[in-house]
Amino acid sequence: xxxxxxxxxxxxxxxxxxxxxxxxxxxxxxxxxxxxxxxxxxxxxxxxxxxxxxxxxxxxxxxxxxxxxxxxxxxxxxxxxxxxxxxxxxxxxxxxxxxxxxxxxxxxxxxxxxxxxxxxxxxxxxxxxxxxxxxxxxxxxxxxxxxxxxxxxxxxxxxxxxxxxxxxxxxxxxxxxxxxxxxxxxxxxxxxxxxxxxxxxxxxxxxxxxxxxxxxxxxxxxxxxxxxxxxxx
Amino acid sequence: xxxxxxxxxxxxxxxxxxxxxxxxxxxxxxxxxxxxxxxxxxxxxxxxxxxxxxxxxxxxxxxxxxxxxxxxxxxxxxxxxxxxxxxxxxxxxxxxxxxxxxxxxxxxxxxxxxxxxxxxxxxxxxxxxxxxxxxxxxxxxxxxxxxxxxxxxxxxxxxxxxxxxxxxxxxxxxxxxxxxxxxxxxxxxxxxxxxxxxxxxxxxxxxxxxxxxxxxxxxxxxxxxxxxxxxxxxxxxxxxxxxxxxxxxxxxxxxxxxxxxxxxxxxxxxxxxxxxxxxxxxxxxxxxxxxxxxxxxxxxxxxxxxxxxxxxxxxxxxxxxxxxxxxxxxxxxxxxxxxxxxxxxxxxxxxxxxxxxxxxxxxxxxxxxxxxxxxxxxxxxxxxxxxxxxxxxxxxxxxxxxxxxxxxxxxxxxxxxxxxxxxxxxxxxxxxxxxxxxxxxxxxxxxxxxxxxxxxxxxxxxxxxxxxxxxxxxxxxxxxxxxxxxxxxxxxxxxxxxxxxxxxxxxxxxxxxxxxxxxxxxxxxxxxxxxxxxxxxxxxxxxxxxxxxxxxxxxxxxxxxxxxxxxxxxxxxxxxxxxxxxxxxxxxxxxxxxxxxxxxxxxxxxxxxxxxxxxxxxxxxxxxxxxxxxxxxxxxxxxxxxxxxxxxxxxxxxxxxxxxxxxxxxxxxxxxxxxxxxxxxxxxxxxxxxxxxxxxxxxxxxxxxxxxxxxxxxxxxxxxxxxxxxxxxxxxxxxxxxxxxxxxxxxxxxxxxxxxx
Numbered sequence: 001x002x003x004x005x006x007x008x009x010x011x012x013x014x015x016x017x018x019x020x021x022x023x024x025x026x027x028x029x030x031x032x033x034x035x036x037x038x039x040x041x042x043x044x045x046x047x048x049x050x051x052x053x054x055x056x057x058x059x060x061x062x063x064x065x066x067x068x069x070x071x072x073x074x075x076x077x078x079x080x081x082x083x084x085x086x087x088x089x090x091x092x093x094x095x096x097x098x099x100x101x102x103x104x105x106x107x108x109x110x111x112x113x114x115x116x117x118x119x120x121x122x123x124x125x126x127x128x129x130x131x132x133x134x135x136x137x138x139x140x141x142x143x144x145x146x147x148x149x150x151x152x153x154x155x156x157x158x159x160x161x162x163x164x165x166x167x168x169x170x171x172x173x174x175x176x177x178x179x180x181x182x183x184x185x186x187x188x189x190x191x192x193x194x195x196x197x198x199x200x201x202x203x204x205x206x207x208x209x210x211x212x213x214x215x216x217x218x219x220x221x222x223x224x225x226x227x228x229x230x231x232x233x
Numbered sequence: 234x235x236x237x238x239x240x241x242x243x244x245x246x247x248x249x250x251x252x253x254x255x256x257x258x259x260x261x262x263x264x265x266x267x268x269x270x271x272x273x274x275x276x277x278x279x280x281x282x283x284x285x286x287x288x289x290x291x292x293x294x295x296x297x298x299x300x301x302x303x304x305x306x307x308x309x310x311x312x313x314x315x316x317x318x319x320x321x322x323x324x325x326x327x328x329x330x331x332x333x334x335x336x337x338x339x340x341x342x343x344x345x346x347x348x349x350x351x352x353x354x355x356x357x358x359x360x361x362x363x364x365x366x367x368x369x370x371x372x373x374x375x376x377x378x379x380x381x382x383x384x385x386x387x388x389x390x391x392x393x394x395x396x397x398x399x400x401x402x403x404x405x406x407x408x409x410x411x412x413x414x415x416x417x418x419x420x421x422x423x424x425x426x427x428x429x430x431x432x433x434x435x436x437x438x439x440x441x442x443x444x445x446x447x448x449x450x451x452x453x454x455x456x457x458x459x460x461x462x463x464x465x466x467x468x469x470x471x472x473x474x475x476x477x478x479x480x481x482x483x484x485x486x487x488x489x490x491x492x493x494x495x496x497x498x499x500x501x502x503x504x505x506x507x508x509x510x511x512x513x514x515x516x517x518x519x520x521x522x523x524x525x526x527x528x529x530x531x532x533x534x535x536x537x538x539x540x541x542x543x544x545x546x547x548x549x550x551x552x553x554x555x556x557x558x559x560x561x562x563x564x565x566x567x568x569x570x571x572x573x574x575x576x577x578x579x580x581x582x583x584x585x586x587x588x589x590x591x592x593x594x595x596x597x598x599x600x601x602x603x604x605x606x607x608x609x610x611x612x613x614x615x616x617x618x619x620x621x622x623x624x625x626x627x628x629x630x631x632x633x634x635x636x637x638x639x640x641x642x643x644x645x646x647x648x649x650x651x652x653x654x655x656x657x658x659x660x661x662x663x664x665x666x667x668x669x670x671x672x673x674x675x676x677x678x679x680x681x682x683x684x685x686x687x688x689x690x691x692x693x694x695x696x697x698x699x700x701x702x703x704x705x706x707x708x709x710x711x712x713x714x715x716x717x718x719x720x721x722x723x724x725x726x727x728x729x730x731x732x733x734x735x736x737x738x739x740x741x742x743x744x745x746x747x748x749x750x751x752x753x754x755x756x757x758x759x760x761x762x763x764x765x766x767x768x769x770x771x772x773x774x775x776x777x778x779x780x781x782x783x784x785x786x787x788x789x790x791x792x793x794x795x796x797x798x799x800x801x802x803x804x805x806x807x808x809x810x811x812x813x814x815x816x817x818x819x820x821x822x823x824x825x826x827x828x829x830x831x832x833x834x835x836x837x838x839x840x841x842x843x844x845x846x847x848x849x850x851x852x853x854x855x856x857x858x859x860x861x862x863x864x865x866x867x868x869x870x871x872x873x874x875x876x877x878x879x880x881x882x883x884x885x886x887x888x889x890x891x892x893x894x895x896x897x898x899x900x901x902x903x904x905x906x907x908x909x910x911x912x913x914x915x916x917x918x919x920x921x922x923x924x925x926x927x928x929x930x931x932x933x934x935x936x937x938x939x940x941x942x943x944x945x946x947x948x949x950x951x952x953x954x955x956x957x958x959x960x961x962x963x964x965x966x967x968x969x970x971x972x973x974x975x976x977x978x979x980x981x982x983x984x985x986x987x988x989x990x
Contacts, residue, residue: 052983081899081901082899097894098894099644100641100644101633101640105633112633113901134624152898
């Protein structure tokens with residue numbers, strides 16, 4: 001299979017006062033299209049930085065990030081905005097959904113930034129939220145709110161789904177439900193990348209990348225991923 | 234250590250603290266400044282009146298030395314001095330009110346330059362303002378001319394006199410024209426040979442003034458009128474300015490302070506609430522509640538204390554001095570200076586206390602929770618029926634940014650209400666300030682274009698005989714009037730007023746309270762002005778009891794109509810009606826449209842009033858008012874901008890995390906800016922819609938209650954003013970919003986989203 005994401009010698013340096021801090025220090029890795037990838041690593045390893053760079057939320061200090069044929073590391077602000085709007089779906093630990101929009105409005109929000117053929121009702125049905133479409137997020141449980149976030153992400157039919165600790169604020173059962181939804185997207189050829197502390201999730205991934213001190217420590221293909229129902233924490 | 238934290242927190246939120254500082258400073262400055270100006274006006278006159286011994290009574294008439302002696306002998310009379318006041322001319326045919334005196338212990342001169350009064354010295358003590366306008370110095374020689382007497386007098390002193398704070402040639406002139414008209418004092422020795430009687434006696438009373446008045450009335454047959462000093466034009470004009478100012482203090486400064494404080498309270502509450510997690514952390518670390526409270530109270534107290542002190546200083550030195558300076562160009566009074574009032578200190582202290590209380594209450598509310606709870610960010614509630622309504626019907630069809638903004642407003646009602654109140658206040662003040670000018674212009678137009686339908690008013694000398702009068706009326710037209718000084722008696726209470734007796738046909742016109750022309754009164758009764766009728770409770774058909782000064786006979790006249798007079802609240806009757814009462818009509822004014830442009834002097838005419846010159850005088854007064862109003866508008870604009878900016882920052886900070894989410898989702902900066910600006914535009918539009926009519930009512934109220942009793946004009950605001958005020962307010966709001974929206978470009982998505990976690 002052809003590599004969909006190719007990262008070469010990626011560096012991200014933060015300057016705090018007079019100190020330089022290399023959050024990413026020459027990362028090289030490749031990911032295939034439709035893979036379910038888990039990135040593991042301790043706090044401060046650079047996982048979220050990598051995710052932010054992949055999502056076009058931040059700019060690299062050097063190196064390249066090829067998504068398909070395009071090197072997004074070379075994109076300007078305008079191009080990054082377009083990239084985020086058309087190609088990437090984000091899922092955050094704390095959902096980041098608009099508190100003043102109803103569930104369906106949150107999902108339909110995507111229509112304001114990109115053309116999508118998907119229908120919000122169908123998307124909500126696919127994540128099991130049809131009953132709650134007219135509710136405000138605060139009226140939902142944590143797991144349900146995360147599903148809103150997933151629905152919003154998949155509404156645009158993204159090529160990549162980037163998830164930053166998507167189960168971090170959820171209990172085990174709810175977390176599993178969320179993972180199932182994410183896996184379903186990977187089965188539909190969307191590349192799903194999950195950043196997490198939770199090594200148990202790694203068991204269900206197609207590929208597990210471990211990051212330490214801003215470098216890739218290992219990049220292993222999981223030949224026999226576990227079924228999601230077998231995972232518990 | 235906590236102090237260090239406080240200073241760093243302030244530095245981190247510098248723009249917010251600067252706006253709090255500015256709002257308090259401007260609010261206190263406006264209040265204390267206008268208060269210092271008003272108190273300054275009052276104290277300056279009180280001091281001048283006391284130190285220079287302003288008289289209590291003016292006895293008018295043709296009085297002699299014997300009368301003076303009798304008055305001095307009345308019990309409770311401290312002192313009395315006679316004065317011969319004549320209207321004369323000086324160089325270049327300028328008008329001079331010439332006063333001949335024997336001594337100067339009552340209404341003593343304040344000498345700017347030269348020497349004090351000395352009866353034995355030959356020379357003139359001249360009106361300081363007039364001298365300045367005409368570049369006359371001590372030692373110069375000027376002409377003092379009265380009828381056939383021409384004196385060349387050396388200027389011995391430049392003076393102010395307590396009963397000459399405000400001198401106009403006649404009551405139709407509102408703004409003193411110091412270049413053309415001034416007063417002068419000379420020793421009576423200069424006209425000894427003429428043997429003229431005193432025209433007035435100034436009386437200084439110990440106490441029981443009414444008793445003294447009655448004594449004079451009973452014993453001095455030459456006394457035509459005994460006038461309280463409070464009823465003289467100089468005194469009332471100055472006092473009127475103070476009374477007007479008192480209302481301005483209440484309205485303008487109160488409004489400024491109210492708007493500023495509303496905004497400060499909202500901001501301080503948010504500032505402390507934003508520190509929620511830090512409060513929790515401090516609590517978890519073992520800091521006592523009191524220590525934490527003290528720390529957060531410090532945030533507001535230091536800023537508000539510093540801002541209040543600055544406000545007091547700026548109010549006194551800037552607003553107070555500028556306003557007093559403007560007044561001192563109109564009134565001749567020495568040493569005019571602002572006076573810091575106790576109420577200003579109290580207001581400043583109250584402001585600090587309110588800020589203290591707000592930080593205390595907000596801090597305490599957070600501290601009541603347990604630390605574990607406090608350490609979690611509180612998610613603003615989105616429950617509520619109002620919010621649910623927006624899920625249905627037409628709301629569904631609205632674009633995302635509209636529905637988002639509607640809900641954001643519903644969710645942050647207090648912030649929105651404060652924003653609206655702030656902008657309403659500012660647009661109100663702009664409408665009011667511009668509207669006052671409009672209304673004054675309308676008044677000038679009404680007075681000088683509608684009511685006065687002549688080009689010149691000739692004031693006839695008192696001692697003219699019928700033959701001489703006929704010569705004048707033959708030449709300039711027989712359109713005349715007489716003004717009679719009267720006392721109206723209502724339920725035993727006597728009050729000064731005047732009757733305008735018209736024989737001027739269409740040269741002096743009348744309007745109703747809708748400013749529509751009405752015919753002059755018929756010959757069977759009187760017109761009373763609306764305002765006088767309202768004050769006295771007169772109704773159509775009522776009878777007014779009155780007598781002419783100097784004549785004890787009372788008359789009862791039936792009210793047959795009402796007229797509006799913007800300048801004078803009095804009674805009007807026709808010549809025929811006056812004569813039907815058995816009173817002789819002796820005209821004192823002739824109205825003419827003859828061209829008298831180059832005529833300086835007419836025999837038997839005391840003064841010639843050019844309607845254009847009167848209008849110019851009026852416009853000069855308006856220009857003084859304009860300067861004050863420009864300052865008020867300036868403060869309103871600055872305060873409005875700061876409030877909009879401040880609330881903009883608040884609203885931006887609260888939305889920043891949502892904006893960063895939108896950015897992550899791929900929204901363009903321009904789309905997010907549109908969302909942000911849209912809400913502020915709505916607030917501005919709603920505020921303008923509320924502010925414009927309120928501005929009208931404020932102006933109307935000010936005119937109806939604040940101005941002197943003898944004026945009667947309400948608000949008359951042009952469409953242009955509303956448009957300027959609306960566009961101006963919107964422009965301020967829009968510019969500030971666009972300025973704040975620039976921040977959206979620099980939102981760091983990563984940091985913002987993390988910050989929210």
